[in-house]
Amino acid sequence: MSATQFIFYLISAFVLGTAVLAVTTRKIFRSAIWLLFSLVGVAGLYFWMQVEFVAAVQIIVYVGGVVVLIIFSIFLTHHSGGELPRPPLKRTIFSMLAVLFGFAFSYNLIAEYGFPTTVAEKPFVVSVSDIGEQMLDTRQYGYVLPFEVVSMLLLAAMIGCIVIAMRSIPQGKAIQKPATPMPANGGNIHSVVETKESMEEKTT
Amino acid sequence: MSTVPLTHILFVSTALFFIGMYGLFTRRNLITMLMSIELILNSVNINFVAFNKYLYPDKLNGVFFSLFIITVAAAEAAVAIAIIINLYRSHRSIDVEGTEEMRF
Numbered sequence: 502m503s504a505t506q507f508i509f510y511l512i513s514a515f516v517l518g519t520a521v522l523a524v525t526t527r528k529i530f531r532s533a534i535w536l537l538f539s540l541v542g543v544a545g546l547y548f549w550m551q552v553e554f555v556a557a558v559q560i561i562v563y564v565g566g567v568v569v570l571i572i573f574s575i576f577l578t579h580h581s582g583g584e585l586p587r588p589p590l591k592r593t594i595f596s597m598l599a600v601l602f603g604f605a606f607s608y609n610l611i612a613e614y615g616f617p618t619t620v621a622e623k624p625f626v627v628s629v630s631d632i633g634e635q636m637l638d639t640r641q642y643g644y645v646l647p648f649e650v651v652s653m654l655l656l657a658a659m660i661g662c663i664v665i666a667m668r669s670i671p672q673g674k675a676i677q678k679p680a681t682p683m684p685a686n687g688g689n690i691h692s693v694v695e696t697k698e699s700m701e702e703k704t705t
Numbered sequence: 706m707s708t709v710p711l712t713h714i715l716f717v718s719t720a721l722f723f724i725g726m727y728g729l730f731t732r733r734n735l736i737t738m739l740m741s742i743e744l745i746l747n748s749v750n751i752n753f754v755a756f757n758k759y760l761y762p763d764k765l766n767g768v769f770f771s772l773f774i775i776t777v778a779a780a781e782a783a784v785a786i787a788i789i790i791n792l793y794r795s796h797r798s799i800d801v802e803g804t805e806e807m808r809f
Contacts, residue, residue: 506708517724520724520744521724523728524727524728524737524740529737536743539744540743543721547754555768562776563778566779567782570786588733592730593731596726596727600724604719608719611712616710616711616715617760618712624762644769654777655776658780658784665791
Protein backbone atom coordinates (compact mmCIF):
# COMPACT_ATOMS: atom_id res chain seq x y z
CA MET A 502 0.00 0.00 0.00
CA SER A 503 1.52 3.25 -1.09
CA ALA A 504 1.42 6.50 0.81
CA THR A 505 -1.33 8.10 -1.29
CA GLN A 506 -3.59 5.11 -0.74
CA PHE A 507 -2.88 5.18 2.97
CA ILE A 508 -3.67 8.90 3.14
CA PHE A 509 -6.91 8.40 1.22
CA TYR A 510 -8.17 5.65 3.50
CA LEU A 511 -7.12 7.64 6.57
CA ILE A 512 -9.04 10.73 5.43
CA SER A 513 -12.06 8.60 4.49
CA ALA A 514 -12.13 6.91 7.88
CA PHE A 515 -11.88 10.32 9.55
CA VAL A 516 -14.75 11.75 7.48
CA LEU A 517 -17.05 8.78 8.01
CA GLY A 518 -16.28 8.43 11.71
CA THR A 519 -16.90 12.08 12.50
CA ALA A 520 -20.06 12.03 10.34
CA VAL A 521 -21.39 9.05 12.31
CA LEU A 522 -20.64 10.87 15.56
CA ALA A 523 -22.35 14.00 14.22
CA VAL A 524 -25.61 12.21 13.54
CA THR A 525 -25.62 10.02 16.66
CA THR A 526 -24.37 12.17 19.51
CA ARG A 527 -27.11 13.47 21.77
CA LYS A 528 -25.66 16.87 22.58
CA ILE A 529 -26.49 19.27 19.80
CA PHE A 530 -23.42 21.45 20.26
CA ARG A 531 -21.09 18.46 20.00
CA SER A 532 -22.99 17.41 16.93
CA ALA A 533 -22.17 20.75 15.29
CA ILE A 534 -18.49 20.38 16.21
CA TRP A 535 -18.32 16.85 14.77
CA LEU A 536 -19.97 18.17 11.60
CA LEU A 537 -17.22 20.77 11.41
CA PHE A 538 -14.54 18.06 11.61
CA SER A 539 -16.32 16.05 8.95
CA LEU A 540 -16.44 19.03 6.58
CA VAL A 541 -12.75 19.69 7.15
CA GLY A 542 -12.13 16.04 6.27
CA VAL A 543 -14.06 16.47 3.02
CA ALA A 544 -11.86 19.46 2.26
CA GLY A 545 -8.90 17.15 2.86
CA LEU A 546 -10.34 14.75 0.29
CA TYR A 547 -10.48 17.61 -2.20
CA PHE A 548 -6.84 18.42 -1.45
CA TRP A 549 -6.03 14.76 -2.00
CA MET A 550 -7.77 14.90 -5.39
CA GLN A 551 -5.68 18.00 -6.23
CA VAL A 552 -8.57 20.39 -6.68
CA GLU A 553 -7.23 23.03 -4.35
CA PHE A 554 -9.72 25.70 -5.36
CA VAL A 555 -12.74 23.59 -4.44
CA ALA A 556 -11.05 22.66 -1.17
CA ALA A 557 -10.47 26.32 -0.36
CA VAL A 558 -14.09 27.16 -1.22
CA GLN A 559 -15.25 24.24 0.95
CA ILE A 560 -13.28 25.51 3.94
CA ILE A 561 -14.33 29.12 3.46
CA VAL A 562 -18.01 28.55 2.79
CA TYR A 563 -18.79 25.51 4.93
CA VAL A 564 -16.42 25.74 7.86
CA GLY A 565 -16.31 29.51 7.92
CA GLY A 566 -19.91 30.18 7.03
CA VAL A 567 -22.44 27.40 7.40
CA VAL A 568 -21.13 25.78 10.58
CA VAL A 569 -20.70 29.13 12.31
CA LEU A 570 -24.28 29.98 11.29
CA ILE A 571 -25.49 26.66 12.71
CA ILE A 572 -23.63 27.23 15.99
CA PHE A 573 -25.14 30.71 16.30
CA SER A 574 -28.60 29.35 15.69
CA ILE A 575 -28.01 26.68 18.36
CA PHE A 576 -27.08 29.44 20.80
CA LEU A 577 -30.21 31.37 19.87
CA THR A 578 -32.66 28.50 20.06
CA HIS A 579 -31.32 26.13 22.72
CA HIS A 580 -30.33 26.02 26.28
CA SER A 581 -26.83 24.90 25.37
CA GLY A 582 -25.74 21.76 27.12
CA GLY A 583 -29.16 20.19 27.16
CA GLU A 584 -29.40 16.70 25.74
CA LEU A 585 -31.62 15.74 22.87
CA PRO A 586 -34.20 13.07 23.61
CA ARG A 587 -33.21 9.59 22.59
CA PRO A 588 -35.07 8.47 19.44
CA PRO A 589 -37.44 5.55 19.92
CA LEU A 590 -35.92 2.12 19.44
CA LYS A 591 -38.33 1.22 16.67
CA ARG A 592 -37.39 4.27 14.63
CA THR A 593 -33.68 3.62 15.14
CA ILE A 594 -33.96 0.00 14.03
CA PHE A 595 -36.02 0.73 10.94
CA SER A 596 -33.96 3.68 9.80
CA MET A 597 -30.80 1.61 10.32
CA LEU A 598 -32.31 -1.17 8.20
CA ALA A 599 -33.35 1.26 5.47
CA VAL A 600 -29.93 2.86 5.39
CA LEU A 601 -28.12 -0.48 5.32
CA PHE A 602 -30.28 -1.80 2.50
CA GLY A 603 -29.84 1.41 0.56
CA PHE A 604 -26.08 1.30 1.04
CA ALA A 605 -25.91 -2.35 -0.02
CA PHE A 606 -27.96 -1.60 -3.12
CA SER A 607 -25.80 1.36 -4.13
CA TYR A 608 -22.61 -0.58 -3.34
CA ASN A 609 -23.78 -3.37 -5.59
CA LEU A 610 -24.64 -0.96 -8.40
CA ILE A 611 -21.26 0.78 -8.24
CA ALA A 612 -19.30 -2.45 -7.98
CA GLU A 613 -21.14 -4.09 -10.89
CA TYR A 614 -21.12 -1.10 -13.22
CA GLY A 615 -17.54 -1.59 -14.33
CA PHE A 616 -15.92 1.76 -14.01
CA PRO A 617 -12.49 1.83 -15.63
CA THR A 618 -9.99 0.65 -13.07
CA THR A 619 -7.08 2.17 -14.89
CA VAL A 620 -6.20 5.72 -14.14
CA ALA A 621 -6.82 8.32 -16.81
CA GLU A 622 -3.65 8.92 -18.76
CA LYS A 623 -3.92 12.69 -18.68
CA PRO A 624 -3.02 14.49 -15.51
CA PHE A 625 -5.88 16.40 -13.93
CA VAL A 626 -4.64 19.92 -13.41
CA VAL A 627 -7.10 22.55 -12.27
CA SER A 628 -5.64 26.01 -12.30
CA VAL A 629 -7.66 28.85 -10.86
CA SER A 630 -7.22 30.92 -14.01
CA ASP A 631 -8.86 28.17 -16.08
CA ILE A 632 -11.78 28.05 -13.68
CA GLY A 633 -12.18 31.82 -13.81
CA GLU A 634 -11.96 32.01 -17.59
CA GLN A 635 -14.47 29.27 -18.17
CA MET A 636 -16.84 30.54 -15.52
CA LEU A 637 -17.10 33.99 -17.07
CA ASP A 638 -17.07 32.78 -20.66
CA THR A 639 -20.02 33.74 -22.84
CA ARG A 640 -19.26 31.29 -25.65
CA GLN A 641 -20.05 27.60 -25.71
CA TYR A 642 -19.21 25.66 -22.54
CA GLY A 643 -19.09 28.93 -20.67
CA TYR A 644 -20.78 29.21 -17.32
CA VAL A 645 -21.70 32.87 -17.21
CA LEU A 646 -25.47 32.28 -17.21
CA PRO A 647 -25.48 29.96 -14.13
CA PHE A 648 -23.06 32.40 -12.50
CA GLU A 649 -25.53 35.27 -12.89
CA VAL A 650 -28.47 33.10 -11.86
CA VAL A 651 -26.63 32.04 -8.71
CA SER A 652 -25.83 35.64 -7.89
CA MET A 653 -29.52 36.51 -8.20
CA LEU A 654 -30.32 33.50 -6.00
CA LEU A 655 -27.90 34.69 -3.31
CA LEU A 656 -29.44 38.17 -3.38
CA ALA A 657 -32.94 36.71 -3.12
CA ALA A 658 -31.86 34.44 -0.25
CA MET A 659 -30.33 37.37 1.61
CA ILE A 660 -33.44 39.53 1.30
CA GLY A 661 -35.63 36.56 2.14
CA CYS A 662 -33.63 35.83 5.31
CA ILE A 663 -33.96 39.43 6.46
CA VAL A 664 -37.70 39.47 5.78
CA ILE A 665 -38.34 36.12 7.46
CA ALA A 666 -36.25 36.68 10.56
CA MET A 667 -37.36 40.29 11.07
CA ARG A 668 -39.41 40.72 14.22
CA SER A 669 -42.78 41.94 13.04
CA ILE A 670 -44.41 44.55 15.27
CA PRO A 671 -47.97 43.64 16.20
CA GLN A 672 -50.61 46.27 15.47
CA GLY A 673 -51.82 46.75 19.04
CA LYS A 674 -48.39 46.97 20.62
CA ALA A 675 -47.23 49.85 18.45
CA ILE A 676 -49.88 52.09 19.98
CA GLN A 677 -49.35 50.94 23.56
CA LYS A 678 -45.60 51.19 23.49
CA PRO A 679 -45.20 54.93 24.25
CA ALA A 680 -47.34 54.56 27.36
CA THR A 681 -45.26 51.88 29.05
CA PRO A 682 -42.04 53.78 29.87
CA MET A 683 -43.76 56.20 32.27
CA PRO A 684 -45.42 54.25 35.07
CA ALA A 685 -47.73 55.73 37.64
CA ASN A 686 -46.58 56.54 41.16
CA GLY A 687 -47.74 53.28 42.66
CA GLY A 688 -45.96 51.33 39.97
CA ASN A 689 -42.80 53.29 40.56
CA ILE A 690 -42.81 52.65 44.30
CA HIS A 691 -43.58 49.03 43.65
CA SER A 692 -40.61 48.67 41.35
CA VAL A 693 -38.33 50.36 43.89
CA VAL A 694 -39.54 47.96 46.55
CA GLU A 695 -38.94 45.09 44.22
CA THR A 696 -35.40 46.13 43.50
CA LYS A 697 -34.73 46.56 47.22
CA GLU A 698 -36.06 43.12 47.88
CA SER A 699 -33.96 41.63 45.14
CA MET A 700 -30.88 43.40 46.47
CA GLU A 701 -31.56 42.05 49.91
CA GLU A 702 -31.88 38.61 48.47
CA LYS A 703 -28.56 38.99 46.73
CA THR A 704 -26.80 40.16 49.87
CA THR A 705 -28.23 37.35 51.92
CA MET B 706 -1.02 9.40 -7.16
CA SER B 707 -4.34 7.88 -8.15
CA THR B 708 -3.67 4.28 -7.42
CA VAL B 709 -6.96 4.35 -5.56
CA PRO B 710 -9.68 3.22 -7.98
CA LEU B 711 -12.70 5.41 -8.65
CA THR B 712 -15.07 2.93 -7.04
CA HIS B 713 -13.50 3.40 -3.62
CA ILE B 714 -14.15 7.14 -3.70
CA LEU B 715 -17.72 6.39 -4.75
CA PHE B 716 -18.07 3.97 -1.84
CA VAL B 717 -16.92 6.65 0.59
CA SER B 718 -19.36 9.20 -0.81
CA THR B 719 -22.19 6.64 -0.76
CA ALA B 720 -21.47 5.87 2.88
CA LEU B 721 -21.47 9.59 3.69
CA PHE B 722 -24.81 9.98 1.88
CA PHE B 723 -26.43 7.20 3.86
CA ILE B 724 -25.03 8.46 7.15
CA GLY B 725 -26.78 11.72 6.33
CA MET B 726 -29.96 9.82 5.51
CA TYR B 727 -29.75 8.04 8.88
CA GLY B 728 -29.48 11.37 10.66
CA LEU B 729 -32.43 12.68 8.67
CA PHE B 730 -34.51 9.65 9.66
CA THR B 731 -33.72 9.50 13.36
CA ARG B 732 -33.41 13.14 14.39
CA ARG B 733 -36.47 15.20 15.14
CA ASN B 734 -34.69 18.49 15.66
CA LEU B 735 -34.67 20.93 12.76
CA ILE B 736 -31.07 22.06 13.23
CA THR B 737 -29.68 18.52 13.31
CA MET B 738 -31.75 17.64 10.25
CA LEU B 739 -30.15 20.62 8.52
CA MET B 740 -26.73 19.24 9.45
CA SER B 741 -27.67 15.89 7.87
CA ILE B 742 -28.67 17.68 4.67
CA GLU B 743 -25.25 19.35 4.61
CA LEU B 744 -23.60 15.92 4.85
CA ILE B 745 -25.69 14.65 1.93
CA LEU B 746 -24.78 17.65 -0.25
CA ASN B 747 -21.10 17.11 0.57
CA SER B 748 -21.25 13.50 -0.59
CA VAL B 749 -22.73 14.67 -3.91
CA ASN B 750 -19.90 17.17 -4.29
CA ILE B 751 -17.30 14.45 -3.74
CA ASN B 752 -18.96 12.42 -6.49
CA PHE B 753 -18.86 15.29 -8.98
CA VAL B 754 -15.20 16.04 -8.39
CA ALA B 755 -14.21 12.35 -8.48
CA PHE B 756 -16.00 11.74 -11.78
CA ASN B 757 -14.41 14.82 -13.25
CA LYS B 758 -10.95 13.75 -12.15
CA TYR B 759 -11.11 10.12 -13.19
CA LEU B 760 -13.31 10.03 -16.29
CA TYR B 761 -12.98 13.46 -17.93
CA PRO B 762 -9.67 14.92 -16.82
CA ASP B 763 -9.53 17.47 -19.66
CA LYS B 764 -12.79 19.17 -18.72
CA LEU B 765 -13.85 21.20 -15.72
CA ASN B 766 -17.61 20.69 -15.56
CA GLY B 767 -17.68 18.66 -12.34
CA VAL B 768 -15.73 21.37 -10.54
CA PHE B 769 -18.27 23.95 -11.67
CA PHE B 770 -21.17 21.82 -10.58
CA SER B 771 -19.67 21.33 -7.13
CA LEU B 772 -18.98 25.07 -6.80
CA PHE B 773 -22.59 25.90 -7.67
CA ILE B 774 -23.86 23.23 -5.28
CA ILE B 775 -21.77 24.73 -2.47
CA THR B 776 -23.24 28.16 -3.23
CA VAL B 777 -26.82 26.92 -3.29
CA ALA B 778 -26.23 24.94 -0.09
CA ALA B 779 -25.01 28.06 1.69
CA ALA B 780 -28.10 30.00 0.58
CA GLU B 781 -30.33 27.12 1.62
CA ALA B 782 -28.75 26.92 5.07
CA ALA B 783 -29.19 30.65 5.60
CA VAL B 784 -32.88 30.60 4.64
CA ALA B 785 -33.51 27.46 6.70
CA ILE B 786 -31.94 28.98 9.79
CA ALA B 787 -33.99 32.15 9.35
CA ILE B 788 -37.14 30.02 9.21
CA ILE B 789 -36.01 28.01 12.27
CA ILE B 790 -35.39 31.13 14.34
CA ASN B 791 -38.75 32.58 13.34
CA LEU B 792 -40.41 29.29 14.25
CA TYR B 793 -38.66 29.21 17.62
CA ARG B 794 -40.00 32.68 18.38
CA SER B 795 -43.58 31.65 17.82
CA HIS B 796 -43.54 28.06 19.13
CA ARG B 797 -40.63 27.98 21.63
CA SER B 798 -39.53 24.67 20.14
CA ILE B 799 -37.81 23.50 16.98
CA ASP B 800 -39.03 19.92 16.81
CA VAL B 801 -40.70 18.85 13.62
CA GLU B 802 -43.74 17.69 15.57
CA GLY B 803 -44.53 21.29 16.39
CA THR B 804 -44.32 22.56 12.84
CA GLU B 805 -47.61 21.36 11.45
CA GLU B 806 -48.91 24.92 11.34
CA MET B 807 -46.15 26.07 9.00
CA ARG B 808 -48.10 25.27 5.86
CA PHE B 809 -49.24 28.84 5.28
